[in-house]
Amino acid sequence: MNDQGTAAEPAAAVAVPEAVAALGEQGGPVGAGGRRAALAPVALVVAGGLSVQFGSAVAVLLMPKAGALGVVTLRLAAAALVLLVVCRPKLRGHSRADWGTVVAFGLAMGAMNTLFYQAADRIPLGAAVTLEVLGPLALSVIASRRLVNVVWAGLALGGVLLLSGGGFDRLDPVGAVYALAAGAMWAAYIVFSARTGRRFPQADGLALAMVVAAVLSLPLGIMESGSKLLVPSTLGLGAAVALLSSVLPYTLELMALRRLPAPTFAILMSLEPAIAAAAGFLILDQALSTTDALAIALVIGASMGAVRSQVRGAGKR
Numbered sequence: 001m002n003d004q005g006t007a008a009e010p011a012a013a014v015a016v017p018e019a020v021a022a023l024g025e026q027g028g029p030v031g032a033g034g035r036r037a038a039l040a041p042v043a044l045v046v047a048g049g050l051s052v053q054f055g056s057a058v059a060v061l062l063m064p065k066a067g068a069l070g071v072v073t074l075r076l077a078a079a080a081l082v083l084l085v086v087c088r089p090k091l092r093g094h095s096r097a098d099w100g101t102v103v104a105f106g107l108a109m110g111a112m113n114t115l116f117y118q119a120a121d122r123i124p125l126g127a128a129v130t131l132e133v134l135g136p137l138a139l140s141v142i143a144s145r146r147l148v149n150v151v152w153a154g155l156a157l158g159g160v161l162l163l164s165g166g167g168f169d170r171l172d173p174v175g176a177v178y179a180l181a182a183g184a185m186w187a188a189y190i191v192f193s194a195r196t197g198r199r200f201p202q203a204d205g206l207a208l209a210m211v212v213a214a215v216l217s218l219p220l221g222i223m224e225s226g227s228k229l230l231v232p233s234t235l236g237l238g239a240a241v242a243l244l245s246s247v248l249p250y251t252l253e254l255m256a257l258r259r260l261p262a263p264t265f266a267i268l269m270s271l272e273p274a275i276a277a278a279a280g281f282l283i284l285d286q287a288l289s290t291t292d293a294l295a296i297a298l299v300i301g302a303s304m305g306a307v308r309s310q311v312r313g314a315g316k317r
Contacts, residue, residue: 197257
């Protein structure tokens with residue numbers, strides 16, 4: 001898992017399902033156990049998506065108290081502290097390439113969070129996630145080596161565009177640009193998360209990368225919010241956002257990316273607008289239209305197609 005010679009490999013090959021490798025060694029067909037093993041990382045991704053989007057909805061409620069940059073600082077700092085205590089990562093025994101990977105992971109993570117919350121502060125949560133998810137979709141098209149992944153990515157993109165309702169021209173252009181930039185950082189996060197997961201045991205790399213992201217965001221949060229960050233109620237909500245939006249989803253995604261090809265992972269990210277719409281409806285009282293429901297169905301259909309392709313690919317191997 002911690003192979004030191006994989007830093008330069010393309011994103012399309014950043015991970016090979018462990019279930020596939022085991023099946024290859026056994027030389028037998030994929031049974032029920034093999035299918036469950038192939039679907040396990042998919043369940044991790046979906047659980048991570050639920051956690052991060054409901055955490056983002058709570059963060060929107062917190063922004064009037066702490067500001068967008070303040071929320072990012074609280075989220076990343078609290079998550080870094082939790083992961084350091086839980087993981088206790090070792091600082092010795094890592095190569096320069098290992099540290100370069102974890103720093104790049106931290107930079108991508110910090111930039112992704114900062115840009116997304118700047119977007120969510122200016123445009124609705126659903127629209128922000130819809131624009132942001134274009135980054136992983138682009139990664140799936142660029143990095144994929146199978147034509148079927150391009151087809152599923154295209155279907156998911158159609159759902160994403162339908163979910164926008166054709167209203168992007170009425171959005172704050174600055175917020176839209178922030179969301180698109182966050183999507184680019186999300187694609188980078190996918191690549192460096194997989195590489196970090198192979199170079200560091202357990203969630204050690206994630207803990208170290210979270211520290212990098214928190215250190216980068218700290219000056220921005222202090223400049224914007226100052227002493228507001230120390231209000232007990234704000235700290236409590238910030239800790240909840242950190243747990244829901246950082247600690248749980250990033251850990252689950254890191255585990256998933258050890259066993260799931262990056263293109264499939266990227267297509268599964270198309271579920272995020274649907275999850276965000278549900279979180280907005282339940283927490284922020286944002287209603288869903290018939291068009292929104294159809295768009296969500298397209299996105300979920302594309303993700304299910306990607307999952308089925310992965311399982312069938314495992315069977316062929």
